[in-house]
Amino acid sequence: MNTLTSLEQAEKILAPWTKEAARPEPNRLDIIISGDDVFACTAALKQESWGYLSAITGLDLGPDAGALEALYHFCQGAAITTLRARLPRQGGSLPTLYPLYPVSSFFERELSEMFGITVINTPDSNRLFLPDDWPVGVFPMLKEFDPKVEQPRMETSSQTFPSQDGQKFYVPIGPQHPALKEPGHFEFTVDGEVITEARMRLGYVHRGIEKAVEGQNWVQNLYLLERVCGICSHTHATAYVMGVERLAGVEAPLRAQAIREVIAGLERIHSHLLWLGVSAHEAGFDTLFMYSWRDRETVMDILEALSGNRVNYSANIIGGVKFDIYPEQAATIRTGLEYLEERIRHYLDIVTSDTLFLQRTRGVGQINREEATHLGLLGPTARASGVLRDVRVEAPYGPYTRYPVSIVTSEAGDLEARFIVRLKELFVTINAIRTILDNLPESEMSVRVPRRIPAGETISRVEAPRGEAFYFIKSNGSDKPERIKIRTPSLCNWTAVLSKAPGSQLADAPLLIAGMDPCFSCNDRMITVKRLEHS
Amino acid sequence: MFSALQPLAQILLFPAGLFLVINGIVIEWIDRKLVARLQNRIGPRWFQPLADLVKLLAKEEILPAAANPWLFIGLPMIALAGCLTAALYVPIMGLQPAYSFSGDLIVTLYLLSLLTLSKGIAGWNTTNRFSLVGATRGFTQLFAYEAPFLLALLGPAIAARSWQIDTIIQRNAGSWIILTQPIGFLVALIGLMGKLELPPFDAPEAETEIVAGAMTEYSGRGLALFNIAKSVEFVVGLTLVAALYLGGVNNPLEYLLKTLFILVILISLQTLLTRLRIDQTVGLWWRFGTILVLIQWMVLIVWKASAL
Amino acid sequence: MRFGTMLSDIFQSLFQAPATQKYPFERTETPQRLRGKLTWDPERCSACSLCAKECPANALEVITVDKANRRYVMRYQVDRCTFCAQCVQNCRFKCIQLSSDDWELATLDKKSFTQYFGRETDVDTVLAELGDPNAELPGAD
Numbered sequence: 001m002n003t004l005t006s007l008e009q010a011e012k013i014l015a016p017w018t019k020e021a022a023r024p025e026p027n028r029l030d031i032i033i034s035g036d037d038v039f040a041c042t043a044a045l046k047q048e049s050w051g052y053l054s055a056i057t058g059l060d061l062g063p064d065a066g067a068l069e070a071l072y073h074f075c076q077g078a079a080i081t082t083l084r085a086r087l088p089r090q091g092g093s094l095p096t097l098y099p100l101y102p103v104s105s106f107f108e109r110e111l112s113e114m115f116g117i118t119v120i121n122t123p124d125s126n127r128l129f130l131p132d133d134w135p136v137g138v139f140p141m142l143k144e145f146d147p148k149v150e151q152p153r154m155e156t157s158s159q160t161f162p163s164q165d166g167q168k169f170y171v172p173i174g175p176q177h178p179a180l181k182e183p184g185h186f187e188f189t190v191d192g193e194v195i196t197e198a199r200m201r202l203g204y205v206h207r208g209i210e211k212a213v214e215g216q217n218w219v220q221n222l223y224l225l226e227r228v229c230g231i232c233s234h235t236h237a238t239a240y241v242m243g244v245e246r247l248a249g250v251e252a253p254l255r256a257q258a259i260r261e262v263i264a265g266l267e268r269i270h271s272h273l274l275w276l277g278v279s280a281h282e283a284g285f286d287t288l289f290m291y292s293w294r295d296r297e298t299v300m301d302i303l304e305a306l307s308g309n310r311v312n313y314s315a316n317i318i319g320g321v322k323f324d325i326y327p328e329q330a331a332t333i334r335t336g337l338e339y340l341e342e343r344i345r346h347y348l349d350i351v352t353s354d355t356l357f358l359q360r361t362r363g364v365g366q367i368n369r370e371e372a373t374h375l376g377l378l379g380p381t382a383r384a385s386g387v388l389r390d391v392r393v394e395a396p397y398g399p400y401t402r403y404p405v406s407i408v409t410s411e412a413g414d415l416e417a418r419f420i421v422r423l424k425e426l427f428v429t430i431n432a433i434r435t436i437l438d439n440l441p442e443s444e445m446s447v448r449v450p451r452r453i454p455a456g457e458t459i460s461r462v463e464a465p466r467g468e469a470f471y472f473i474k475s476n477g478s479d480k481p482e483r484i485k486i487r488t489p490s491l492c493n494w495t496a497v498l499s500k501a502p503g504s505q506l507a508d509a510p511l512l513i514a515g516m517d518p519c520f521s522c523n524d525r526m527i528t529v530k531r532l533e534h535s
Numbered sequence: 536m537f538s539a540l541q542p543l544a545q546i547l548l549f550p551a552g553l554f555l556v557i558n559g560i561v562i563e564w565i566d567r568k569l570v571a572r573l574q575n576r577i578g579p580r581w582f583q584p585l586a587d588l589v590k591l592l593a594k595e596e597i598l599p600a601a602a603n604p605w606l607f608i609g610l611p612m613i614a615l616a617g618c619l620t621a622a623l624y625v626p627i628m629g630l631q632p633a634y635s636f637s638g639d640l641i642v643t644l645y646l647l648s649l650l651t652l653s654k655g656i657a658g659w660n661t662t663n664r665f666s667l668v669g670a671t672r673g674f675t676q677l678f679a680y681e682a683p684f685l686l687a688l689l690g691p692a693i694a695a696r697s698w699q700i701d702t703i704i705q706r707n708a709g710s711w712i713i714l715t716q717p718i719g720f721l722v723a724l725i726g727l728m729g730k731l732e733l734p735p736f737d738a739p740e741a742e743t744e745i746v747a748g749a750m751t752e753y754s755g756r757g758l759a760l761f762n763i764a765k766s767v768e769f770v771v772g773l774t775l776v777a778a779l780y781l782g783g784v785n786n787p788l789e790y791l792l793k794t795l796f797i798l799v800i801l802i803s804l805q806t807l808l809t810r811l812r813i814d815q816t817v818g819l820w821w822r823f824g825t826i827l828v829l830i831q832w833m834v835l836i837v838w839k840a841s842a843l
Numbered sequence: 844m845r846f847g848t849m850l851s852d853i854f855q856s857l858f859q860a861p862a863t864q865k866y867p868f869e870r871t872e873t874p875q876r877l878r879g880k881l882t883w884d885p886e887r888c889s890a891c892s893l894c895a896k897e898c899p900a901n902a903l904e905v906i907t908v909d910k911a912n913r914r915y916v917m918r919y920q921v922d923r924c925t926f927c928a929q930c931v932q933n934c935r936f937k938c939i940q941l942s943s944d945d946w947e948l949a950t951l952d953k954k955s956f957t958q959y960f961g962r963e964t965d966v967d968t969v970l971a972e973l974g975d976p977n978a979e980l981p982g983a984d
Contacts, residue, residue: 575856807846807849
């Protein structure tokens with residue numbers, strides 16, 4: 001069904017609780033409800049299988065307005081329904097959505113620790129991103145919080161290292177561990193080699209970016225947001241500039257959009273090859289690691305020649321891109337892609353036929369389609385379980401309307417499937433880049449955008465190599481943003497690790513973690529999930 | 536007096552002791568360099584393992600508070616002593632073994648196992664989570680490959696009707712047992728990989744899962760000794776398999792060529808294969824390893840019986 | 844049952860040179876668009892300061908020596924720069940370039956990260972006024 005019909009259906013479903021409805025953008029529906037009705041509305045939407053919970057945003061409307069707002073975003077295809085609930089600045093509370101959407105636990109924890117909103121009956125109310133000794137009652141995302149003032153730290157017992165039960169044997173992985181490329185803490189309770197319990201703590205790389213963007217102007221924020229993540233940097237930048245351009249009422253020229261897609265495709269190749277090497281290393285297959293990273297140098301050299309840097313391409317500006325792709329560079333890209341295509345085919349052959357490697361990946365960490373949908377997985381991790389979730393296909397944005405990509409899925413849902421999906425995705429990506437290079441439209445590189453972006457709100461969703469990245473951007477008409485909310489895909493995918501770890505072997509734990517392609521930097525821009533499962 | 540010094544020189548200089556340590560370092564360098572070249576990298580320069588050794592010996596040794604200090608400091612020494620002593624019974628550099636007595640094949644293998652045993656106890660002693668898991672895995676692996684490996688090495692012993700390494704080599708001189716007992720050779724080779732904890736059997740030391748296994752808490756001298764012990768075990772293991780299966784080693788040149796041949800095979804296998812989980816290792820050994828070696832033995836026994 | 848699927852790769856590697864580059868003894872040629880260290884040409888600058896205003900890292904400051912004669916000096920903090928090239932994008936007269944050769948910027952002396960660009964006499968004037976090269980500029984935030 002198309003976007004308009006989706007939104008009409010949503011409006012009808014939510015009619016009993018609607019205080020006010022609005023269509024701020026052609027693909028968005030805003031429904032103002034009372035905070036207590038959130039659960040009922042979500043249940044109604046879920047009953048009709050309308051979309052999935054994508055993010056929960058907290059908004060501080062300011063000391064003058066004297067209110068906070070919680071926004072619940074549900075996405076179906078390109079249609080986005082947002083439930084808006086106003087809450088008092090202190091002491092506001094909301095019901096939990098955990099029984100309907102397990103992934104909401106993360107979002108609710110972030111909401112409570114950043115804004116001071118109590119979420120009733122949420123299963124875990126420990127800190128998600130903030131450190132354990134952060135003072136109680138200090139909520140960083142409120143407008144009166146000054147990030148320059150140092151906060152006194154509390155004397156508290158850390159939640160990360162709970163009282164050790166003498167009977168149980170805990171194996172900690174992280175925060176510093178050779179298996180992890182970035183710090184994160186996993187605690188596995190093991191019985192011999194079998195994991196019986198898994199816990200997790202995030203937030204080690206929390207940098208307070210959502211607060212920092214409120215103090216810098218729109219152009220400066222582009223570079224800050226580009227650095228949310230190293231290997232999805234271009235997608236973050238693209239999501240941001242697309243949102244800002246929409247608020248400013250401009251559209252980037254066709255050639256610029258095409259170039260954006262080329263860079264995004266090259267970044268995806270880079271990211272998946274990196275992931276292939278890292279996963280092979282976790283499995284103990286160092287030779288595959290070395291060779292895939294050697295071949296990754298090809299795409300990094302292409303990106304360096306094109307943009308000037310191997311990561312953080314700095315390709316986007318608000319209104320377009322900075323540089324052009326000349327025919328000689330297009331030729332270099334094509335040669336590189338030919339080489340990469342052959343090598344990726346070889347790697348696909350290896351991961352699907354090497355007996356010993358398959359022993360480590362086939363049947364491990366199996367998640368079926370219902371589970372994947374229920375857990376709220378995104379990106380290739382979800383597509384490997386047969387869930388048709390890809391923003392480029394469901395809600396094509398910018399250049400993807402002109403140069404579409406096809407979705408790659410697998411039904412198996414195990415680690416091997418995740419390898420297959422990611423590598424096959426690269427073939428699709430390579431073909432898309434070739435198509436664009438053959439059909440680059442002629443236009444200028446950028447359009448002018450005013451320094452003060454008109455007031456308004458917009459939502460930008462892009463498909464990062466790890467899944468859907470969700471941006472909520474609010475402008476108050478000045479040259480600094482009012483609020484930027486970023487929900488990265490890795491935050492939703494942690495449930496895949498934690499639900500599959502109990503019952504697996506300890507040796508599978510690094511592969512399970514690596515298999516969902518975690519990006520700690522992405523999700524920490526701003527947790528413990530306790531999963532008790534008795535074997 | 537000179538004859539009294541001779542055993543001392545044998546233990547400290549040649550064939551055991553200093554010579555063996557240097558030999559171990561060279562083998563370690565070849566291993567790392569060849570693996571690197573096979574992975575299209577450059578690899579370390581010739582003095583790297585020596586430099587690592589010197590650096591480790593110079594570093595501070597940190598004693599975990601909960602560990603028994605005697606065990607902590609003593610176990611690496613025992614491991615190294617075991618491996619060095621085992622070298623006295625094998626033909627290092629193609630020369631006659633320094634000592635020889637009936638049944639020294641079993642003693643040699645037992646001495647080589649001292650390394651795994653020491654590592655395991657050291658892992659338990661340091662009370663680190665990762666060490667405990669690593670030690671457990673090490674012991675599990677020991678129970679898995681030790682029997683098939685010993686049986687595979689006994690194949691040539693049966694052919695020579697002796698359990699004394701020197702005698703086996705002399706009686707089998709000229710005939711390449713690898714041709715008459717290929718299955719045994721295969722099991723011996725894979726068994727050597729298990730004994731040395733080379734990939735794919737490096738689960739006890741899986742870096743990405745349990746940091747460094749039983750060695751996690753070791754640094755400085757203790758780690759250096761364990762590393763030397765591992766290299767020495769490598770040399771002794773290679774010598775043993777080469778001497779028993781490849782028609783004996785009569786002079787240094789033959790020794791070098793034959794051990795290098797086996798080394799290259801091991802390195803290639805190391806590069807090609809993924810690490811196995813510990814339960815997969817044990818499963819592999821108890822299913823294929825034992826069955827293969829038992830088949831080999833039955834063939835041997837039948838052949839020997841018919842030859843009588 | 845396939846073992847050793849990477850045999851073809853490792854066999855080929857025996858006949859190929861290693862993929863590793865022995866930096867610093869071997870260096871590849873850097874691409875022309877590489878975003879290395881910043882350089883500034885004072886001749887064309889009009890002191891619009893768009894470069895400094897939109898620098899995400901506040902690494903640039905434009906100092907006026909003599910407005911009537913268009914004499915300006917730029918202070919550039921190399922260690923703050925993120926090499927994003929927004930300044931290059933903003934400059935209407937192409938005064939700023941990011942070098943494609945000068946990218947080996949590690950140094951043992953932190954003070955060398957504060958660099959002044961401009962005509963020599965102008966830079967001397969500014970330094971004489973400030974005293975300490977790293978001092979806060981008058982009127983700075």
